[in-house]
Amino acid sequence: MLKWGGCTDVGKARPVNEDGYYFSVCSEETETTYAMVADGMGGHLAGEVASTMAIRQISEHINAQYAEELTIAATKKLLVKAIKKANSEIYQKSRKDMAYHGMGTTLTLCFTTKGKAIVAHVGDSRAYLMRHGELHQITTDHSLVQELLSGGQITEKEAATHPQKNVITRALGTDAAVDIDLYEFELTSGDLVLLSTDGLTNMLQDAELVSLLAERPEQPVEEAAKHLVLKANEKGGHDNITAVLGRSE
Secondary structure (H helix, E strand, O other): OEEEEEEEEOOOOOOOOOEEEEEEEEEOOOOEEEEEEEEEEOOOOHHHHHHHHHHHHHHHHHHHHOOOOOOHHHHHHHHHHHHHHHHHHHHHHHHHOHHHOOOEEOEEEEEEEOOEEEEEEEOOOEEEEEEOOEEEEOOOOOEHHHHHHHOOOOOHHHHHOOOOOOOEOOOEOOOOOOOOEEEEEEOOOOOEEEEEOHHHHOOOOHHHHHHHHHOOOOOOHHHHHHHHHHHHHHOOOOOOEEEEEEEEO
């Protein structure tokens, strides 16, 4: 079963922390857990409202609807329904109250059960798998820079400093409907799953993440997550920073 730990910090440049995270154990018998991160956007606290709404709506739906007998296919449907419900709630609130007009949030969630992991993803927060000392990015960013990169219009080096690096092409709450990417993989003992907002990954390169995660293999996941956030702050802390780590035991 994955044991989760997390940390979030406002960073050194933003007045408010618009990130959020959550994790929970659904069933120890079936080794079922889930965790998520959200990075809100919008003026005057609207981003904080959006990320908080997403986490609350999704966790409440999963906690109410999860059952141990669910198949992987049924679990995927449960996750999609939960995320779409959250999207609708955020969108409706932004339409009814001008103070929240245009608000939205990223959402990256990892659900683990019976030795399998399902990742659901909207936006540019990321999910990584660290296995045998190698880091694999599970998700693909929904961002303008990623589209340019995938289309061969810019290089990896150019992407790192692109002026529109923070422009995302998909989010919860910005439209009436949302497309959700799903990924599935097997878990093995010793695996590390990292969920992070871009405040972490814009400050720390993949090689740095590998080094930081490998240097303290026995460290509790919560302490390891705090260490990542600390290092991102030391590198500049230009945004809110969130890291959630799960270790397969």
